[in-house]
Amino acid sequence: MADDILRIRTPIGIDYTWSSGPGSVGYMRGLENGKLLGRRCPVCELVYFPPRNGVCPRCGVLLADEVEVGPRGTITTFCVVNVPFLGQTIKIPYVAATILLDGADIGMQHLIQECEAADVRMGMRVEPVWRDKSLWTPSLENIMYYKPSDEPDADFDVYARHL
Amino acid sequence: MAPLRLFYPYDRTVGSTVGRFLTSLANKKIEGTRGLDGIVHVPPAEFDPATGAPLTEWVVVGNAGEVLTWSWQPEPFADNTLQQPFAWALIRLDGADTPMLHAVRVGSEKDMASGMRVRAVWADEPTPSITTIMCFEPEHGHG
Amino acid sequence: MRDVAIVAYIEGQNTAATSQTPVEMIVPVIHEILKRANVERSDIDFWCHGSCDYMTGQPFSFVSAVDALGAWPPIMESHVEMDGAWALYEAWVKIQTGEAETALVFGNGKSSAGDMNRALTLQLDPYVVAPLWPGFRALEAMGARAAIEAGTVTERQMAEVVSRSLRDASDNPNVLAYGYRDPDELLDEPMTANPLRAHDCPAMADGVSAMIMTTADRALEMCDRPAWIRGIDHRIDFQNLGLRDLGRSNSAALAAFHAGVTKDKVDVAELHATHSHHEVILAQSMGIDRSTTRMMPSGGALVANPLMAAGLARFGQAARQIFKGNADRAVAHAAQGACLQQNIVAVLEGN
Numbered sequence: 001m002a003d004d005i006l007r008i009r010t011p012i013g014i015d016y017t018w019s020s021g022p023g024s025v026g027y028m029r030g031l032e033n034g035k036l037l038g039r040r041c042p043v044c045e046l047v048y049f050p051p052r053n054g055v056c057p058r059c060g061v062l063l064a065d066e067v068e069v070g071p072r073g074t075i076t077t078f079c080v081v082n083v084p085f086l087g088q089t090i091k092i093p094y095v096a097a098t099i100l101l102d103g104a105d106i107g108m109q110h111l112i113q114e115c116e117a118a119d120v121r122m123g124m125r126v127e128p129v130w131r132d133k134s135l136w137t138p139s140l141e142n143i144m145y146y147k148p149s150d151e152p153d154a155d156f157d158v159y160a161r162h163l
Numbered sequence: 164m165a166p167l168r169l170f171y172p173y174d175r176t177v178g179s180t181v182g183r184f185l186t187s188l189a190n191k192k193i194e195g196t197r198g199l200d201g202i203v204h205v206p207p208a209e210f211d212p213a214t215g216a217p218l219t220e221w222v223v224v225g226n227a228g229e230v231l232t233w234s235w236q237p238e239p240f241a242d243n244t245l246q247q248p249f250a251w252a253l254i255r256l257d258g259a260d261t262p263m264l265h266a267v268r269v270g271s272e273k274d275m276a277s278g279m280r281v282r283a284v285w286a287d288e289p290t291p292s293i294t295t296i297m298c299f300e301p302e303h304g305h306g
Numbered sequence: 307m308r309d310v311a312i313v314a315y316i317e318g319q320n321t322a323a324t325s326q327t328p329v330e331m332i333v334p335v336i337h338e339i340l341k342r343a344n345v346e347r348s349d350i351d352f353w354c355h356g357s358c359d360y361m362t363g364q365p366f367s368f369v370s371a372v373d374a375l376g377a378w379p380p381i382m383e384s385h386v387e388m389d390g391a392w393a394l395y396e397a398w399v400k401i402q403t404g405e406a407e408t409a410l411v412f413g414n415g416k417s418s419a420g421d422m423n424r425a426l427t428l429q430l431d432p433y434v435v436a437p438l439w440p441g442f443r444a445l446e447a448m449g450a451r452a453a454i455e456a457g458t459v460t461e462r463q464m465a466e467v468v469s470r471s472l473r474d475a476s477d478n479p480n481v482l483a484y485g486y487r488d489p490d491e492l493l494d495e496p497m498t499a500n501p502l503r504a505h506d507c508p509a510m511a512d513g514v515s516a517m518i519m520t521t522a523d524r525a526l527e528m529c530d531r532p533a534w535i536r537g538i539d540h541r542i543d544f545q546n547l548g549l550r551d552l553g554r555s556n557s558a559a560l561a562a563f564h565a566g567v568t569k570d571k572v573d574v575a576e577l578h579a580t581h582s583h584h585e586v587i588l589a590q591s592m593g594i595d596r597s598t599t600r601m602m603p604s605g606g607a608l609v610a611n612p613l614m615a616a617g618l619a620r621f622g623q624a625a626r627q628i629f630k631g632n633a634d635r636a637v638a639h640a641a642q643g644a645c646l647q648q649n650i651v652a653v654l655e656g657n
């Protein structure tokens with residue numbers, strides 16, 4: 001008899017119906033039309049993009065008014081990715097950044113391209129590069145990446161509260 | 164609303180007791196462990212349920228046994244070993260004291276009864292898995 | 307022991323399938339429960355949550371659930387991958403240790419997110435049971451047959467439980483199944499998972515339940531007639547069904563004994579019986595006389611079963627009977643696992 005087995009594969013697949021919730025409908029409809037729609041907290045007045053779950057986690061209340069933000073924004077922080085990993089689709093090194101869209105109070109993560117990783121800096125102004133309109137879906141993937149917008153850097157004071 | 168499938172490709176270490184049980188299954192042999200009170204556990208208990216002492220005495224049991232309780236599955240899941248309506252049963256194999264869960268292949272629920280005798284049907288390809296017993300069937304043909 | 311009471315209880319609207327996210331479901335319920343107890347967020351010094359990621363289909367969903375709480379300044383919070391009733395137990399312990407005075411406990415589940423019958427396979431032994439994918443209904447059905455054939459439960463008793471539950475549900479606006487059905491008529495229905503009929507199985511729901519618990523110092527400020535937790539205990543049986551007598555629940559019996567269920571008469575019982583035969587097994591195991599105790603005035607989990615919230619709902623519904631003065635002594639119970647494997651029991655009193 002062969003040696004006793006030590007490991008087994010027990011794959012588990014579960015099917016769900018995923019709902020992003022009514023609080024995110026405006027955000028997704030906006031993306032479908034090339035618009036970045038955030039929402040404002042009625043209590044602390046912060047503007048969230050994306051308006052995840054349609055809720056302000058700080059106040060524990062449902063978000064209220066829709067607010068168009070961006071499309072340009074400011075890099076508040078970033079990292080240079082040098083590590084290859086399974087499923088990587090972008091050539092390394094590349095930059096993942098937190099971008100504070102104009103008019104939003106919460107940064108969002110996106111990719112920075114069309115510049116050297118070494119040139120990326122805090123305060124750098126960036127603009128989105130959209131996928132071809134025929135490929136748009138209700139997803140942030142409609143924006144392929146952000147690139148430098150060649151404006152002067154934002155003052156630290158402008159984004160200091162949003163780090 | 165969108166369909167979403169979460170897939171977890173778990174690779175589990177099974178330890179020596181379950182490992183031996185599954186290895187034996189791949190060799191079409193069903194065995195269990197004897198508890199300190201003499202009870203034969205199939206599937207094997209790794210530790211004595213009452214005292215927690217490790218159990219090391221192995222006992223080979225039969226490929227057939229008695230249905231203690233059962234229920235009817237009118238529509239199988241895609242991952243069940245049987246892809247037709249079938250019964251689930253707790254089956255106490257000959258020589259064992261505790262029953263094990265498995266599927267029973269019968270023509271209809273009318274063919275099922277507690278106390279009936281069933282025998283293991285082995286999968287064509289032996290694997291170290293509980294599913295290498297594809298199902299059980301009534302010992303003397305259907306119903 | 308500190309005297310601890312349930313002072314407020316709220317349920318979100320139970321639905322068959324909501325388009326809301328779990329967080330969106332929780333937010334209004336938290337607002338409502340704070341309002342009901344007339345307290346501010348800052349009055350809550352411990353938050354405890356019960357839910358299950360496998361059911362929402364969102365790994366680490368309990369982390370995002372904190373978004374619903376307004377965790378600023380940061381709060382003291384905990385989560386159990388269990389029904390909210392076990393979150394209640396953690397909160398009770400937290401208050402007993404003096405680390406908290408007032409706790410908000412909630413449970414939520416979105417049963418419509420997927421096939422819960424199949425998904426609940428994942429609570430079973432992962433080596434030699436789960437790879438067969440039995441689902442939970444098949445196991446409950448085997449348990450029912452074992453109880454029927456052992457003579458501890460009859461099919462007529464099961465039909466009577468369903469008939470009464472549906473009738474009581476007609477007075478509860480927050481249910482998915484209700485109506486007037488004669489036991490004979492129910493027994494004429496076909497079996498869907500022999501020996502279970504469709505009505506022996508719970509009406510699965512998406513829902514949230516939430517409650518506030520506090521100490522003697524504050525209870526009367528928040529509630530005219532608090533439901534005092536006079537005893538509470540939880541116990542677990544073997545996971546292996548083959549080692550258990552499925553016609554009874556040893557862990558429910560032990561938990562009930564330690565909670566003090568039989569020390570005095572029980573006016574009302576809210577038992578987390580998701581299948582009709584469970585009520586009979588639980589009452590027998592716990593020492594509750596179903597002929598003298600008002601069973602599940604809410605209609606119970608059969609008529610609305612929001613996973614991970616339905617057990618806490620039993621505690622909340624039992625507390626409501628005390629709040630309203632309908633009962634002086636009530637028993638609340640929640641179960642988890644296949645065939646009543648784990649059981650938590652509390653005795654609630656009005657005085």
Ligand SMILES: [Zn+2]
Nearest residue numbers: 041044056059
């Ligand atoms: Zn806010």
